[in-house]
Amino acid sequence: MTSCEYGANIEAAIAEPKVYTTATEVKTVIMKALYDEGKSAYVGFVMPVDIELQEVKACNTLAANELVECEPVEVLDIIVIEESLGAVVNPNNYVVNEMTYADISSVCEGDKCVSCGGNLRYTKGIEAGHIFQLGTQYSVPLAANFLDENGKAQPMVMGTYGIGVSRLLAAIIEQNHDDKGCIWTKESAPFDLQIIISNIKDEAQVALGEKLYASMLAQGVDVLLDERKDRFGAKMKDYELIGVPHAVVIGKKLAEGIVEFVRRDGMLKEEVSAEEIGTLLAERF
Numbered sequence: 001m002t003s004c005e006y007g008a009n010i011e012a013a014i015a016e017p018k019v020y021t022t023a024t025e026v027k028t029v030i031m032k033a034l035y036d037e038g039k040s041a042y043v044g045f046v047m048p049v050d051i052e053l054q055e056v057k058a059c060n061t062l063a064a065n066e067l068v069e070c071e072p073v074e075v076l077d078i079i080v081i082e083e084s085l086g087a088v089v090n091p092n093n094y095v096v097n098e099m100t101y102a103d104i105s106s107v108c109e110g111d112k113c114v115s116c117g118g119n120l121r122y123t124k125g126i127e128a129g130h131i132f133q134l135g136t137q138y139s140v141p142l143a144a145n146f147l148d149e150n151g152k153a154q155p156m157v158m159g160t161y162g163i164g165v166s167r168l169l170a171a172i173i174e175q176n177h178d179d180k181g182c183i184w185t186k187e188s189a190p191f192d193l194q195i196i197i198s199n200i201k202d203e204a205q206v207a208l209g210e211k212l213y214a215s216m217l218a219q220g221v222d223v224l225l226d227e228r229k230d231r232f233g234a235k236m237k238d239y240e241l242i243g244v245p246h247a248v249v250i251g252k253k254l255a256e257g258i259v260e261f262v263r264r265d266g267m268l269k270e271e272v273s274a275e276e277i278g279t280l281l282a283e284r285f
């Protein structure tokens with residue numbers, strides 16, 4: 001049972017620390033940490049045997065640029081002990097210059113939430129934007145200061161906040177589609193209405209299509225007219241793929257005075273008399 005809204009990227013997720021005893025088997029995962037200017041260090045990460053090393057957390061702990069796999073080495077530069085093993089692992093077992101404790105464990109389904117104790121589970125997410133709390137990381141070396149109320153120079157506290165506009169399009173379609181294609185929402189649709197003329201050799205179809213198109217344009221509706229020479233089936237496939245929220249299909253039934261009003265979401269079709277379609281569109285758009 002989860003009872004709070006904690007959620008995190010898998011690379012940043014934390015869980016309630018597990019309880020280990022001296023009977024817990026540990027392993028040492030050896031990796032090479034790469035730093036600026038070609039510097040590197042051999043690092044041993046001491047973990048419970050059944051827990052995976054979370055490499056992004058591990059890399060951040062070391063303030064390294066990257067962790068890469070390496071051949072086993074005799075002499076390590078740094079040892080990082082998973083912090084929940086703190087009371088269990090004897091640090092004197094390791095001969096090393098630098099030793100630190102940190103949360104470097106991968107979080108698994110069923111681990112406990114640190115906020116509410118509920119079970120954590122995996123779910124799909126889309127990173128639609130991000131925040132970096134930079135603090136004074138850049139303002140101090142750059143001396144980007146301001147004068148405080150006492151006239152004393154203080155470094156600016158920096159943050160960067162972004163929404164990925166191009167990602168939003170993918171996110172909208174991820175949530176609004178079917179196996180035929182996109183289903184744009186009203187707010188995001190490139191056009192509100194598409195008018196599809198089934199057979200451009202049929203003068204009556206073309207005349208009605210063009211008339212509706214012109215009147216919708218005059219009303220300020222974003223309208224798309226499909227008067228291509230293609231087969232009707234191909235045009236409908238394109239309509240479903242592009243996913244304009246509504247369409248008017250002017251086809252064979254125009255001979256009986258009937259056209260179709262289509263809602264893309266669910267491909268719901270409604271027969272409307274050709275005489276009334278103009279009024280219906282004027283009401284709905």
Ligand SMILES: [Zn+2]
Pocket residue numbers: 002003004005006113114115116117118
């Ligand atoms: Zn929780």
